[in-house]
Amino acid sequence: MSQSTTSLVQELQTLRDFIRWAITSFNRHNLYYGHGTDNAWDEALHLVLGSLHLPWDTDQRLLDARLTQLEREKLLELIRRRCEEHTPLPYLLGESWFAGLPFKVDPRVLIPRSPISELIENNFSPWISEAAPPRRILDLCTGSGCIGIACAYAFPTAQVTLTDISEDALEVAEDNIARHHLQDRVFATASDLFSALQGERYDLIVSNPPYVDATDLSLMPDEYRQEPELALAAGEDGLDLVRVILAEARQYLSDQGVLVVEVGNSEEHLQALFPQVPFLWVDFESQARGVFVLTAEQLDEFQADFAAAVNDSSS
Ligand SMILES: C[S@@+](CC[C@H](N)C(=O)[O-])C[C@H]1O[C@@H](n2cnc3c(N)ncnc32)[C@H](O)[C@@H]1O
Numbered sequence: 001m002s003q004s005t006t007s008l009v010q011e012l013q014t015l016r017d018f019i020r021w022a023i024t025s026f027n028r029h030n031l032y033y034g035h036g037t038d039n040a041w042d043e044a045l046h047l048v049l050g051s052l053h054l055p056w057d058t059d060q061r062l063l064d065a066r067l068t069q070l071e072r073e074k075l076l077e078l079i080r081r082r083c084e085e086h087t088p089l090p091y092l093l094g095e096s097w098f099a100g101l102p103f104k105v106d107p108r109v110l111i112p113r114s115p116i117s118e119l120i121e122n123n124f125s126p127w128i129s130e131a132a133p134p135r136r137i138l139d140l141c142t143g144s145g146c147i148g149i150a151c152a153y154a155f156p157t158a159q160v161t162l163t164d165i166s167e168d169a170l171e172v173a174e175d176n177i178a179r180h181h182l183q184d185r186v187f188a189t190a191s192d193l194f195s196a197l198q199g200e201r202y203d204l205i206v207s208n209p210p211y212v213d214a215t216d217l218s219l220m221p222d223e224y225r226q227e228p229e230l231a232l233a234a235g236e237d238g239l240d241l242v243r244v245i246l247a248e249a250r251q252y253l254s255d256q257g258v259l260v261v262e263v264g265n266s267e268e269h270l271q272a273l274f275p276q277v278p279f280l281w282v283d284f285e286s287q288a289r290g291v292f293v294l295t296a297e298q299l300d301e302f303q304a305d306f307a308a309a310v311n312d313s314s315s
Pocket residue numbers: 109110111112113114140141142143144145146147163164165166169191192193207208209210211230231232241
């Protein structure tokens with residue numbers, strides 16, 4: 001421990017001291033907030049309370065409680081890593097929240113933040129009717145498993161398959177399945193998009209695939225660079241995987257099935273590529289954009305266009 005850290009461990013004593021010190025430190029460094037908070041104050045509260053296993057709504061009277069030496073050393077190290085290494089807070093805490101549920105996260109997986117959480121919390125209404133809940137759900141490109149696992153809560157009778165090409169990510173997804181005690185109906189499988197799912201059919205396919213285009217990738221803040229590049233990069237226009245998903249999804253969707261895909265900023269490229277397709281872009285309360293819904297029927301109607309786009313991109 002450096003001399004200045006040794007003296008800080010003695011000088012900072014209470015939760016209040018550490019929250020204040022964290023805010024000052026965050027403001028002195030050029031941090032980017034995009035993983036659960038959007039300002040130094042909230043980030044400091046989350047770091048200090050989260051790492052001490054205290055709830056977000058901790059009674060304010062506790063703020064003047066003194067911390068043990070070990071707790072003080074741990075907090076200083078986390079604040080240092082957040083400032084100097086720009087490590088995203090959920091990686092420091094090993095946990096992230098999605099659709100009101102906790103998930104284990106580490107640098108093997110993207111930190112959950114998909115606006116699809118809002119759709120899940122609304123049971124995909126109006127695209128899925130309460131009278132006909134999906135029996136089989138596929139979470140394609142699952143990462144931590146957050147989308148598929150949250151879907152399993154939303155549809156308690158559904159069987160859910162989580163797939164990812166990354167064995168590392170699947171290990172985290174397996175841990176999250178176990179954490180939520182869903183081993184009887186949520187299963188994780190390695191697959192390059194649909195390649196390992198021959199003959200399977202799903203009533204709902206939901207995917208947050210990699211979709212960052214080359215320009216956005218080159219402009220990403222340091223915090224995002226700590227996430228797996230495999231989870232983000234998707235070619236020049238960000239649509240390398242989305243083109244294949246559109247061309248192949250119909251084979252794996254039941255006749256009444258629904259496909260939901262997040263494409264974020266690559267929405268513009270997608271609209272330009274398929275001006276004839278009436279993608280239904282979801283209106284989110286959170287003001288997020290870039291998630292479309294297509295029915296099996298629409299996939300049938302535009303199948304030739306989707307197949308042609310894959311051929312054009314590979315020629
Ligand atoms: C944007 S992350 C999404 C993770 C998670 N669904 C979420 O919303 O937090 C995309 C995921 O797709 C996976 N992936 C990348 N290429 C893939 C491919 N060809 N087939 C399947 N999964 C792939 C990555 O490993 C990563 O976990």
